[in-house]
Amino acid sequence: MRKPVYLDYMATCPVDPRVAEKMQACLTIDGNFGNASSTHYYGIQASRAVEAARKQVANLIHAKPQEIIWTSGATESINIALQGAALAYQRKGKHIITCKTEHKAVLACCQALARQGFEVTYLDVQENGLIDIEYFQQQLRDDTILVSLMHVNNEIGVIHDIATMGEMTRERGIIFHVDAAQSAGKLALDMQQLPIDLMSLSGHKIYGPKGIGALYISHEPRVRLEPIFHGAGQEQGLRSSTLPVHQIVGMGEAFAIAAEEREQDNQRITAMRNQIWEGLKNLEGVMLNGDLSQRVCGNLNVSVSNVHGEALLYGLPELALSSGSACSAASHAPSHVIKALGRSDQVAHNTLRISLGRFTTQEEVDFTLQTLLSKITQLQNASPI
Amino acid sequence: MIHYSEKTLQYFRQLTHVGEFAKNTPQVYTVRVGAAHSGAMLQLQIQLKQRQIIAARFKAYGDVALLALGAYLAQHIIHMPVEKLAEISKESLLQALALPRVKQLAAVLWAQALREMVNQCQSKSDE
Numbered sequence: 001m002r003k004p005v006y007l008d009y010m011a012t013c014p015v016d017p018r019v020a021e022k023m024q025a026c027l028t029i030d031g032n033f034g035n036a037s038s039t040h041y042y043g044i045q046a047s048r049a050v051e052a053a054r055k056q057v058a059n060l061i062h063a064k065p066q067e068i069i070w071t072s073g074a075t076e077s078i079n080i081a082l083q084g085a086a087l088a089y090q091r092k093g094k095h096i097i098t099c100k101t102e103h104k105a106v107l108a109c110c111q112a113l114a115r116q117g118f119e120v121t122y123l124d125v126q127e128n129g130l131i132d133i134e135y136f137q138q139q140l141r142d143d144t145i146l147v148s149l150m151h152v153n154n155e156i157g158v159i160h161d162i163a164t165m166g167e168m169t170r171e172r173g174i175i176f177h178v179d180a181a182q183s184a185g186k187l188a189l190d191m192q193q194l195p196i197d198l199m200s201l202s203g204h205k206i207y208g209p210k211g212i213g214a215l216y217i218s219h220e221p222r223v224r225l226e227p228i229f230h231g232a233g234q235e236q237g238l239r240s241s242t243l244p245v246h247q248i249v250g251m252g253e254a255f256a257i258a259a260e261e262r263e264q265d266n267q268r269i270t271a272m273r274n275q276i277w278e279g280l281k282n283l284e285g286v287m288l289n290g291d292l293s294q295r296v297c298g299n300l301n302v303s304v305s306n307v308h309g310e311a312l313l314y315g316l317p318e319l320a321l322s323s324g325s326a327c328s329a330a331s332h333a334p335s336h337v338i339k340a341l342g343r344s345d346q347v348a349h350n351t352l353r354i355s356l357g358r359f360t361t362q363e364e365v366d367f368t369l370q371t372l373l374s375k376i377t378q379l380q381n382a383s384p385i
Numbered sequence: 386m387i388h389y390s391e392k393t394l395q396y397f398r399q400l401t402h403v404g405e406f407a408k409n410t411p412q413v414y415t416v417r418v419g420a421a422h423s424g425a426m427l428q429l430q431i432q433l434k435q436r437q438i439i440a441a442r443f444k445a446y447g448d449v450a451l452l453a454l455g456a457y458l459a460q461h462i463i464h465m466p467v468e469k470l471a472e473i474s475k476e477s478l479l480q481a482l483a484l485p486r487v488k489q490l491a492a493v494l495w496a497q498a499l500r501e502m503v504n505q506c507q508s509k510s511d512e
Contacts, residue, residue: 308424310448314389314397334424349424382403382452384428384444385421 004320005364009298009357010154010182011322015250016207016358022253023209026246036243037234046245053252057201057214060184060255063191064219069235070248073213074181075105077200078148080215080238082109084225085146085175085198086118093143099123099131099150099160100340106148106179107336125340128291129158137168146175151183155337155353156290157299159187166195175223181205181213185258186266186296191216197223203247207358208254212247215239261358269356270297272365276354279369283376289338289351298356303338303347304376306383312352315375319368322353390483393453400452402459404442406430414505418498425451425490429498431462433506438465450484450491457482458495467506470499 006014015023026032026049034042036050051065058065071077086096098110100122110120121139125131131149140147147169151162162178169176177198180189185206191199199216203209215238217223231240258265277300280286285305304312309323334348356365389397405428406413412433419426425447432440441462443455458478462470478484478492 306421306446308447308451310387311397311452313386314394314449317398344422345424346421378400382400382444383446384417384426385446 002318004318005360005368006320007354007356007360007364007368008320008322009360010157010205010353010355012204012210013207013357014359015204015209016254016257018257019208019250019253023246023250026249032245032249034245036245037232046243049245049249050243053248056252056256056259060259061180061189061191061199061201061216062193063216067191067216067219068214069217069238070243071213071215071235071239072211073204074103074179074200074202075213076239077202077213077215078103078105078177078179079109080225080228081177081198081200081217082106082146082148083113083228084238085177085223086113086116087226087228088224089145089175090118093141093145094118095121095141095144097121097123097139097144097147099125101125101129101153101155101337102148102150103154103179103181106150110148127342128294129153129156129289129337129341130291130294131160131165133161133164133168136165140168140172140174144172144174146177148177148179150179150181151187151189152180152296153290153337154182155335156301156341157182157296157355158290159183159294159296162196163194170195182296185255185262186298191218197221198225203251203254206254206258209247209250212244212251214251265358266297269358269360272360272362273298273300273354273356275365276300276356276369276372280372280376283373285380286376287347289341289343298360300354301338302352302354303343303350304352304380305347305350306385307350307376307379309349309351311379312350312375315379316371318371322355323351387449387485387488389449389453389485393449393482393484396456396482397449397453400456402442402456403444405444406432406440406442414502414509416498416501416505418501419447419494421446424448425494427451427455427494427498429455429458429495429502431467431502433467436467436506438462438467438470447494448488448491450482450488451494453482454478454484454491454495458499468503471503473499 034046036046054065175197181202197218201214203212289301338348415430417428427445430442441459445451445455475492475496
């Protein structure tokens with residue numbers, strides 16, 4: 001049986017074989033399996049591998065290695081950053097700003113902080129999914145202590161102007177956290193230039209393993225975080241736990257490869273993404289969600305009028321896609337991101353996210369387009385609307 | 386993602402009996418149920434001959450369960466006396482395709498459509 005074409009790279013990526021090879025060398029008795037906190041030979045070897053990986057991650061974003069701490073993934077990084085910063089700076093104020101189209105990791109974290117007495121402003125986005133800069137500036141207050149925004153939206157792929165919004169927060173001494181899970185390795189990130197205080201990173205969105213992430217914590221200016229985990233004090237006392245050396249080495253290698261190959265990957269993936277959009281856009285009732293020019297390379301998010309996203313997904317067993325609607329089977333709830341663009345419930349139900357990546361081939365793109373066109377037409381014909 | 390039964394997926398992927406009868410087809414009855422904004426809407430048409438269903442067509446906008454039930458029903462109600470449609474319940478539809486409870490909205494809508502169809506045929510014959 002031929003496996004479905006994988007077009008869900010924004011959900012997760014397959015591990016790059018070069019990454020897997022490095023990880024395998026950290027597992028068995030003949031490899032680098034030690035506990036990085038141990039003082040003997042095996043521990044020292046493991047610790048060296050961890051520090052080399054830390055440098056690889058730091059290099060991709062032009063940060064200092066000591067500004068990177070390891071976590072279990074972007075969700076944990078976000079929690080350490082938001083809760084840690086809110087608790088550390090609460091004497092200065094209790095106002096936090098985020099955006100309605102953020103990942104649930106940020107939204108749920110902000111809701112938890114609201115239950116602890118913090119006031120949270122959820123920013124609206126424009127019809128193209130981007131935040132209006134003047135509107136953003138108007139929301140900053142004297143008691144605002146923290147702003148958290150994603151760099152690239154995980155559903156519609158739009159790229160927020162974090163440089164400008166970061167300048168505005170820094171002028172006012174507000175801590176700026178960026179969720180870069182979907183942008184690291186795809187867009188240029190230079191911590192020497194960008195006014196970002198905290199940045200969450202993920203391993204598996206960039207051809208590394210799942211279960212590993214990192215948090216960038218600026219040293220200049222220095223950002224204080226109240227620890228939310230307590231233990232043996234690893235990772236500057238912010239994330240106590242035995243370090244998973246094989247995962248860390250994998251993430252480091254994935255970031256090193258991205259630093260080398262990002263531009264050529266982006267060029268190829270953008271061309272294939274555009275080919276699919278060019279093929280779909282003339283079909284009656286197909287609309288793009290999110291700005292096309294301010295968009296990460298592999299993402300397409302479309303709504304197809306009169307065709308439910310779930311029906312389209314199950315009707316395309318040859319393709320591994322996701323419903324951008326994040327439609328909960330139990331609640332039938334349409335995507336909060338698509339709704340925030342001002343789309344109707346019906347349009348939000350009819351959403352499909354296509355995300356391409358490093359291993360997508362031209363042959364797969366041709367097949368995908370042909371399959372999509374045929375299934376969309378069939379389901380539109382079956383609609384009573 | 387919902388784990389649908391093989392039977393559901395089979396009806397959904399084959400999707401037979403989709404469409405509408407030609408406008409001048411005699412003895413055709415039509416019901417529409419649901420709303421586009423709620424993510425589920427359907428249309429059922431049956432053709433009768435001496436109170437017996439001789440053909441059925443459907444259209445549906447919604448999830449896999451809604452479309453699969455449409456294909457299942459349109460196939461199974463042929464040769465049935467129209468009054469019998471009222472006996473097809475939400476529960477029997479859920480069972481027929483082994484649909485999970487979270488997908489009962491589709492069965493509710495189709496059961497409603499069948500009841501409305503019986504009422505419509507009844508009131509037209511009374512006229």
